[in-house]
Amino acid sequence: MANRPSPCPPLGDIFNQGYISVTDGALLAGQIAAGGSVQQMALERIRQTLGREPTATDLAKLDVNGDGKIGSDDAKILGEYTAGLIDTFPACGLPGKPPTKGELLGDKTNLLPIIAIVAVVGLALVVSLNS
Numbered sequence: 001m002a003n004r005p006s007p008c009p010p011l012g013d014i015f016n017q018g019y020i021s022v023t024d025g026a027l028l029a030g031q032i033a034a035g036g037s038v039q040q041m042a043l044e045r046i047r048q049t050l051g052r053e054p055t056a057t058d059l060a061k062l063d064v065n066g067d068g069k070i071g072s073d074d075a076k077i078l079g080e081y082t083a084g085l086i087d088t089f090p091a092c093g094l095p096g097k098p099p100t101k102g103e104l105l106g107d108k109t110n111l112l113p114i115i116a117i118v119a120v121v122g123l124a125l126v127v128s129l130n131s
Contacts, residue, residue, distance in 0.1 A: 004082055008092035012078055014061045015049050022082040029062045030075035066091030 003019040006012045012020040014028060031042035046054045062070045064077045066089075080086045 002082065004084070007081075007088040010061050011064050011089055011091055012061060012081065014046060014058065020078065020082055022079060025062065025078035025082060026075045029064075029070050029078055030072060032059075032062065032070045033072045033075060064089040064091050066094040 003021045005019050010016065012025050014024055017024070028042050028046065031038045033039075043054065046058070050058065059070065062074055062078070064081075065071075065073050067073070077086070077089060081089065
């Protein structure tokens with residue numbers, strides 16, 4: 001099988017074509033998961049096809065396992081789906097807040113608030129031990 005409708009639209013259908021193809025799904029998810037220049041090439045292809053900058057909502061369509069990021073697991077699932085080996089995605093029917101674009105692309109800047117909290121708690125511990 002090459003093209004299949006999404007089991008839970010719009011998941012998997014990054015280009016809003018009404019179907020998922022192996023090149024649009026598994027390949028792009030794998031390239032985004034790879035990071036670096038390969039990720040940038042995938043994002044440029046998405047940009048050109050959509051005719052605009054992809055949003056977090058666009059990219060979230062490739063997060064078919066529902067873990068909040070695009071990874072090699074998503075590429076594997078999309079490949080299995082387009083090959084007809086599976087009939088649904090783990091993320092179908094999952095509730096929750098859509099992830100941000102940075103989270104989907106593996107951006108580590110979201111760790112800054114956690115680092116700040118750890119620093120404050122560490123400082124408070126040092127002060128209390130020195131008192």
